[in-house]
Amino acid sequence: MSELSYETPLAGVIAPPGLAISLREVTDRGMIDLRGLASDSAFIAAVSAVLGAQLPLKPRSSVTSGDVTLLWLSIDQWLVLCPRSRTEEMLGRLRAALQGIHSLAVDVSDMRTVIRLEGEGCREILMKGTSLDLLDGNSPPGFCKRMRYAEIAALLNVVDENVFDVFVFRSYARYTWDFLCATAREPARLRLFGSQSAPV
Template structure:
């Protein structure tokens, strides 16, 4: 019997763009496993069981993340997290979580194929994000580690600020919107479309 072969949502494209062509660099993060984890954040038993499986405390503060080694946990809501890891480790983490949470009210689902991840890198990454949403990415608390849901280019998305300097932002969109999102960013991030961000003005 033949085995299923993973194909990334943007495999039909070259997968990257050089900053010379755009005001930023964009690329697909193609080898990331994603696990939808749900449970009661107020339960000590739930948090401890999840930590034992993941090796990291779940982030409890809204729009925050927790990172240890190659595992990153994104806070999505008061009872939901997105666990990110190398794709080849996702199945193992799912098994560990289900075993540890077996007797607790919880949900663990491998959603690695549900979303595409597009990475924006460069000084104009925040500008491009603001062209596609109503969110002000220049606010002081929009720094490394912040994650939030938003409407980007008229579709549901998730943004994660990976680093501040250089500015690196991952955009998570549902797989069926991957091609549309990539082309939207291509058009919006062209040097001719650069408008520059307003900053504090000197009197």
């Protein structure tokens, strides 16, 4: 009998030459959708004890502790990111700790794919697909926000100054990848301020 094997949405796909930035799929990412009341001290304490970090309560923020990152999604929803190999164990511990507490914890690792952009100019490239202003100083490292990207639902996480993760539903992975490859081409590079010559 053949064994089940996991394949990421962009398996075997590589970035074409001539891009202004680096593009790759993040493949070893486990994701847990966590819901509960931020006003419930028992919920906050139980989650913090399991994850080793305080849940971010400020909108559009995140917290990282070791190999675990917690993204704020709404007033009662967070996305827990961890190595894929730890997802099942972490989910089990969360559910055990949250017994009797109004909450929900679900493994959604296969729901989304994550595309990582790295390099100077990522903000300008991302802004070709969204109305979100990434140059206004309000999106520092740690910032996360749901957005419309190239007309689809997406989630943006600013990992570092020049490192960005874009989360999209699995069925839109190739569409998003192709859109990024087109808008990140070196001839399409933009400098938003100052004079610049048109590409030849």
